[in-house]
Amino acid sequence: MSSSCEKEILKLRKQIDNKLEKLFTGRQPQSLYEPSSYILEGGGKRLRPLLLMLAYKTVKGNVTGVINAAVAVELLHNFTLVHDDIMDNSDKRRGRVTIHKKYNLSTAILTGDNLLAIAYKYLIKDCGNDANRIVDTFTNGVVEVCEGQSLDKDFETNNSVTLKQYFKMIEKKTAALLETSTSIGAQLANATEPEIKALTLFGRYLGIAFQIQDDLLDVFASEVDFGKFIGGDIVEGKKTFLLLSAVETARGKDLNKLKLLIKNKGVDKKLVNDYKEIYLRLGIIEKAKDEVKKYIGKALKQLEIFDEQKSLALVNLTNSLIDRNY
Amino acid sequence: MSSSCEKEILKLRKQIDNKLEKLFTGRQPQSLYEPSSYILEGGGKRLRPLLLMLAYKTVKGNVTGVINAAVAVELLHNFTLVHDDIMDNSDKRRGRVTIHKKYNLSTAILTGDNLLAIAYKYLIKDCGNDANRIVDTFTNGVVEVCEGQSLDKDFETNNSVTLKQYFKMIEKKTAALLETSTSIGAQLANATEPEIKALTLFGRYLGIAFQIQDDLLDVFASEVDFGKFIGGDIVEGKKTFLLLSAVETARGKDLNKLKLLIKNKGVDKKLVNDYKEIYLRLGIIEKAKDEVKKYIGKALKQLEIFDEQKSLALVNLTNSLIDRNY
Numbered sequence: 001m002s003s004s005c006e007k008e009i010l011k012l013r014k015q016i017d018n019k020l021e022k023l024f025t026g027r028q029p030q031s032l033y034e035p036s037s038y039i040l041e042g043g044g045k046r047l048r049p050l051l052l053m054l055a056y057k058t059v060k061g062n063v064t065g066v067i068n069a070a071v072a073v074e075l076l077h078n079f080t081l082v083h084d085d086i087m088d089n090s091d092k093r094r095g096r097v098t099i100h101k102k103y104n105l106s107t108a109i110l111t112g113d114n115l116l117a118i119a120y121k122y123l124i125k126d127c128g129n130d131a132n133r134i135v136d137t138f139t140n141g142v143v144e145v146c147e148g149q150s151l152d153k154d155f156e157t158n159n160s161v162t163l164k165q166y167f168k169m170i171e172k173k174t175a176a177l178l179e180t181s182t183s184i185g186a187q188l189a190n191a192t193e194p195e196i197k198a199l200t201l202f203g204r205y206l207g208i209a210f211q212i213q214d215d216l217l218d219v220f221a222s223e224v225d226f227g228k229f230i231g232g233d234i235v236e237g238k239k240t241f242l243l244l245s246a247v248e249t250a251r252g253k254d255l256n257k258l259k260l261l262i263k264n265k266g267v268d269k270k271l272v273n274d275y276k277e278i279y280l281r282l283g284i285i286e287k288a289k290d291e292v293k294k295y296i297g298k299a300l301k302q303l304e305i306f307d308e309q310k311s312l313a314l315v316n317l318t319n320s321l322i323d324r325n326y
Numbered sequence: 327m328s329s330s331c332e333k334e335i336l337k338l339r340k341q342i343d344n345k346l347e348k349l350f351t352g353r354q355p356q357s358l359y360e361p362s363s364y365i366l367e368g369g370g371k372r373l374r375p376l377l378l379m380l381a382y383k384t385v386k387g388n389v390t391g392v393i394n395a396a397v398a399v400e401l402l403h404n405f406t407l408v409h410d411d412i413m414d415n416s417d418k419r420r421g422r423v424t425i426h427k428k429y430n431l432s433t434a435i436l437t438g439d440n441l442l443a444i445a446y447k448y449l450i451k452d453c454g455n456d457a458n459r460i461v462d463t464f465t466n467g468v469v470e471v472c473e474g475q476s477l478d479k480d481f482e483t484n485n486s487v488t489l490k491q492y493f494k495m496i497e498k499k500t501a502a503l504l505e506t507s508t509s510i511g512a513q514l515a516n517a518t519e520p521e522i523k524a525l526t527l528f529g530r531y532l533g534i535a536f537q538i539q540d541d542l543l544d545v546f547a548s549e550v551d552f553g554k555f556i557g558g559d560i561v562e563g564k565k566t567f568l569l570l571s572a573v574e575t576a577r578g579k580d581l582n583k584l585k586l587l588i589k590n591k592g593v594d595k596k597l598v599n600d601y602k603e604i605y606l607r608l609g610i611i612e613k614a615k616d617e618v619k620k621y622i623g624k625a626l627k628q629l630e631i632f633d634e635q636k637s638l639a640l641v642n643l644t645n646s647l648i649d650r651n652y
Binding site: 112 | 354355412438
């Protein structure tokens with residue numbers, strides 16, 4: 001990443017973190033706001049608020065008057081994390097104990113609910129005269145995330161999920177929120193309709209690339225970088241891009257092994273390497289990398305209608321995302 | 327209730343039910359929208375949408391262009407029901423199996439989340455140029471409900487809850503949503519600030535009365551009318567108006583018995599009548615009835631600034647609510 005862009009992104013991230021840090025100061029009841037602060041302190045890349053801010057910059061050339069909307073998409077993201085962790089029965093998130101484990105189920109449900117409500121509270125602060133449309137866009141994002149998570153849960157008991165169904169699921173579960181962020185950034189910047197459309201599609205394609213890369217990282221990242229057990233998706237029998245592509249490609253023994261993994265809803269940790277080898281042998285890793293590149297290309301193509309100088313930071317952020325090691 | 331008002335309310339309720347009935351027709355995934363329809367089919371009085379509509383009428387003299395906002399407050403209410411039932415581990419709701427029992431925990435969490443999002447979707451349809459303020463009012467309602475539920479959960483492990491804390495809790499948990507409904511009805515009707523304030527306070531006072539009456543009904547309703555086990559709050563050791571008032575009034579043996587109930591977080595079903603007798607002996611029932619009357623009076627007083635003809639249906643609905651048997 002160019003060092004000026006890097007500095008700019010760090011500065012924006014700092015701005016977001018500062019705002020998030022004080023968001024619930026002094027609010028009562030503590031039983032609700034302490035876990036809310038806890039999840040926000042967990043950090044993360046603040047990808048969604050950055051996308052909102054840099055989409056705005058891509059239109060306007062600067063970043064002003066959108067910090068509350070940026071906070072809103074981060075709160076929305078954290079709402080999904082808290083509730084997803086319950087549904088997936090996860091013990092850890094970003095290396096820290098999840099809310100339903102640290103506190104209890106009720107606290108986690110309420111914390112998520114309240115984060116979503118407060119997201120609207122912040123969103124509305126920056127909307128000006130365009131509240132109807134922006135609230136609608138934001139809400140569509142929430143609905144898609146719920147639908148996507150519902151489809152993902154359906155996958156757990158469906159042994160014949162196709163790649164096509166997978167793409168539909170990740171468009172909703174992962175890409176919708178990135179799309180919502182860039183779309184709202186564009187709308188706040190009073191972009192033209194073609195500009196809004198371009199930045200919306202940019203977010204969607206980026207989101208698809210991001211999820212496939214996440215599937216890849218689960219299997220091939222180094223454990224230290226990724227912060228969680230490598231191969232977890234294989235152990236859990238998750239229907240990822242890798243597994244579903246492998247099923248479509250494999251024949252004979254390999255196919256039987258993959259089908260067994262699906263039938264048994266996962267395998268023992270000791271067998272993770274066997275499945276990694278199948279993925280390598282069948283060229284699934286290259287296929288996934290190509291898919292990531294394809295969608296990143298589609299995303300970046302959408303930015304061509306904008307002034308190169310204005311979109312530079314967004315392009316840089318995009319490229320830095322796919323530079324994650326695997 | 328006057329028969330013309332009764333007819334009007336039935337007509338509005340039918341309008342709400344018709345809209346709710348078709349709300350999710352054809353929507354996918356089924357795993358999300360089937361439980362959403364299931365909870366809406368459970369019926370109920372549709373009190374919140376009726377309050378919104380009749381608050382609007384109190385200002386405007388008719389009811390038009392608010393059906394989507396009315397649907398929004400009912401969806402918000404149902405979101406709270408689905409999530410509260412998880413937190414309270416309830417098996418039944420309105421005589422039907424609760425969502426987390428009929429389906430599973432994940433489905434119930436997602437159904438609630440999605441109902442809340444779709445509530446915003448409908449709300450925004452009727453907002454016109456006033457979206458910022460109305461969305462903000464609605465969101466304040468959601469936040470208060472979450473804070474109220476959080477306080478209520480805190481009560482479970484707090485053995486020295488005061489009546490003052492109880493009032494703060496029910497203002498948020500119960501009254502906030504009624505207040506949100508009447509306030510939005512007033513705002514949609516382009517009411518003046520004093521009118522909005524009056525209808526907002528009306529909703530709050532009505533909500534407080536409504537909750538105290540609910541506490542009363544739990545102990546003194548007939549089982550058939552109420553649709554659930556009578557005395558459940560005593561069995562669970564819930565910190566209701568009755569219990570907290572009794573603790574403030576009782577001395578000697580009665581006080582010891584009440585403290586035991588709190589300490590043990592409830593009592594055996596067989597002992598419910600003992601506690602009913604304490605309530606009767608200490609005059610707690612009369613006290614609660616007086617409190618309901620007091621808040622209904624405060625609520626109705628707020629309506630005095632409006633044209634009597636226009637507010638008639640809202641007054642009638644209010645009176646019909648406290649005519650519930652106990």
